[in-house]
Each structure stands twice: as structure tokens, then as C-alpha cells.
Amino acid sequence: MEIEQSRLEQTLRRIAGLDELAMQNAERQIDRLTKPPGSLGRLEEIARQIAGITGVLNPDLSRKAVVVMAGDHGVCEEGVSAFPAEVTPQMVLNFLNGGAAVNVLARHVGADVVCVDIGVNSDIGHPDLLVRKVGRGTGNIAVGPAMTREEAVQAIGIGIETVESLVDRGYRLFATGEMGIGNTTPSSALLTALTGADIESAVGRGTGIGDETLRRKRDVIGRALRVNRPDADDPLDVLAKVGGYEIAGLVGVILGAAANRCPVVVDGFISSVAALVASRIAPVAKGFMLPSHLSHERGHRLLMEHLGLRPILQMDMRLGEGTGAVMTFPIVEASMKLMNEMATFESAGVSGKETE
Structure with a gap:
């Protein structure tokens, strides 16, 4: 029991919160894509969450x-x-x-x-x-x-x-x-x-x-x-x-x-x-x-x-x-592809949203 309990406790100590910086970077990347802000709904939320989980914007989730x-x-x-x-x-x-x-x-x-x-x-x-x-x-x-x-x-x-x-x-x-x-x-x-x-x-x-x-x-x-x-x-x-x-x-x-x-x-x-x-x-x-x-x-x-x-x-x-x-x-994979493969306003030469 002590060994099993110790393994569980070690695992719990390794669980840290989501990577806030990675999520902020994901947010900035998503906002640069050629679409109105928030228009991809849950797909955007999932992309931000995956970035927070993995710490990177383009993780390899193929396996x-x-x-x-x-x-x-x-x-x-x-x-x-x-x-x-x-x-x-x-x-x-x-x-x-x-x-x-x-x-x-x-x-x-x-x-x-x-x-x-x-x-x-x-x-x-x-x-x-x-x-x-x-x-x-x-x-x-x-x-x-x-x-x-x-x-x-x-x-x-x-x-x-x-x-x-x-x-x-x-x-x-x-x-x-x-x-x-x-x-x-x-x-x-x-x-x-x-x-x-x-x-x-x-x-x-x-x-x-x-x-x-x-x-x-x-x-x-x-x-x-x-x-x-x-x-x-x-x-x-x-x-x-x-x-x-x-x-x-x-x-x-x-x-x-x-x-x-x-x-x-x-x-x-x-x-x-x-x-x-x-x-x-x-x-x-x-x-x-x-x-x-x-x-x-x-x-x-x-x-x-x-x-x-x-x-x-x-x-x-x-x-x-x-x-x-x-x-x-x-759907999870699609959210990552959209964030990483869509053109940005800059790369596509598309005018972005006007600021008031």
C-alpha cells in the first residue's frame, strides 16, 4: 500500500496548472487568422486549451x-x-x-x-x-x-x-x-x-x-x-x-x-x-x-x-x-490545424478588422 500511495502522491505533485503564456500566445495567433474574432467558437477554445496543456502551439498529437x-x-x-x-x-x-x-x-x-x-x-x-x-x-x-x-x-x-x-x-x-x-x-x-x-x-x-x-x-x-x-x-x-x-x-x-x-x-x-x-x-x-x-x-x-x-x-x-x-x-486535431495552418491577415494580404 505504501508503494502504491507513494506513486499516486508523486503523480499528483507532477500535475501543474495550464501554461498561461502558451495560452496567451495561442490567443494572439488565433486573433491574427483570417476570420472575424471568435468566429470559430469552440474550436478556438480547444486550441487555446491544448496550448495550455502542452505548452506549445503546434504539438504532435498524431499518436x-x-x-x-x-x-x-x-x-x-x-x-x-x-x-x-x-x-x-x-x-x-x-x-x-x-x-x-x-x-x-x-x-x-x-x-x-x-x-x-x-x-x-x-x-x-x-x-x-x-x-x-x-x-x-x-x-x-x-x-x-x-x-x-x-x-x-x-x-x-x-x-x-x-x-x-x-x-x-x-x-x-x-x-x-x-x-x-x-x-x-x-x-x-x-x-x-x-x-x-x-x-x-x-x-x-x-x-x-x-x-x-x-x-x-x-x-x-x-x-x-x-x-x-x-x-x-x-x-x-x-x-x-x-x-x-x-x-x-x-x-x-x-x-x-x-x-x-x-x-x-x-x-x-x-x-x-x-x-x-x-x-x-x-x-x-x-x-x-x-x-x-x-x-x-x-x-x-x-x-x-x-x-x-x-x-x-x-x-x-x-x-x-x-x-x-x-x-x-x-475536432481536437482540427482545432490545432486551424490555428497553425490558416493564413494570417499579414501573410494573406487581407485587411484586418478596423479599430474604432
């Missing part, structure tokens, strides 16, 4: 990875999902064989899918799978904690280490993805515990459950909060008591990206819960996050409000896997 953390959940015993738990390892194999939606979209945008078994309750044999099991599925949060605090710290560390290894291989743009049948239940529990939101607002239909299962799911989350009594002032306590291994892994991915001054595109509901936990552990890390899309899952808008982030896309998606985040990669 892109979506990190898909996979883990099972003991709370599935309560019948909270439309799919059985054995779908988790089946879908992991689908990722590894290139057949899932995230694979198709990643190929489309030139990104790589990195799949990590951080807590699947099955042994999956595949040469491309990163096996970093903390456990074989979490505990049933309706009757006790999901994991120990030590396991939560370990899972965060795995996310950090995954990013560190990818940075060493030249990756500079990251996205969060996840797979874990039942994981909207712990995610909703985390949202409720960390924000004080009511269960009705925080809990949605996940994989498409019916009304009866939805009522059961809300009851299970209420029981989980009463049984475990997570401390809202201690994000690690909340994560350990009602979270998931893959959620904790994504917390580490976000913190690791921030420590390495790399932008991280946050996917939908589950990934945004991980972003909320990461922001509670290291508030400055929020500056390194780009929110990809507004999930159709109930509670995601509330999450965005608490994070103070505005999703870039609205596609009515709720698949997870990192699909919405991967769809956002081209």
Missing part, C-alpha cells in the same frame, strides 16, 4: 489512444442490468478482435485501442490484452464495499502506469473508455455520494432496462449508500466503497495524462464519473480534460454541471467503450 478499462461488478447479483455479467469478457474479446464500435471508430480516426483487464471475473487469453487484475470483480455494493482503499489506490496506479507506458511510446492524445456490465450502478452511486444529488436524478436506464429493473436499481443504490456510508469529503473512500475497478483505472488514466501534460478526452457517463473523482483528488487536473459528448444516460448532464464542463458533441449516444471520445479526436 492517439483510447484506453478501455474492463472490470466486473458484484452488484450484478442484484439484477440491475439488462445483460448478464458474462458479457464483460465476451466484449473484451470483441475489442481485442477489432469488432466493437470503438474499434471501428478508432480505425476511422487513426487511433489505437488499448484494452486493460483491471478486474474482469474471467481469464481472457489474448496477446494484445494488458492483464492488470486488481481483483476478479468488485464486491456487491448493496451489501458491502466494492473494494478496499488499498485496491482503489492500486487501480488508480494501474491507470497511471498505462498512460506512462504509452507516453514512452510516443502517444500524446488520450481518450477514456470502459467495459463492465452493471457499471452504471456504481457510477450513479458515486455521483450521488460525491454531489449529494438525489437518486431519481442520478440513476438512468443504463443498457436499456425496463421500469421494474430501474426501480430495483435505484433501491440497490440507496442500500449501497446506507450500508457503506461513503465520506463525500474523501474521494478515495467513496471510490473504494461504491466504485469499480475500471472506474478507478480511468481516474488514473486522467491523472496520468495530466501529469504528462497530455490532453485526455473524456467519454460519457461512466468516464465522467471517473473525471469527477479525479477532479476531487486533483482539482487542477480538470484543465486537462476535454468533455466529448453529452450522453443520453440520465445523470450525465448533472455530472457536467458539477465539473463545470461543456460537452463538445451531442449525439444521443450512451454506449460507452470510449466511442464518443474517439469521435471527438478529429
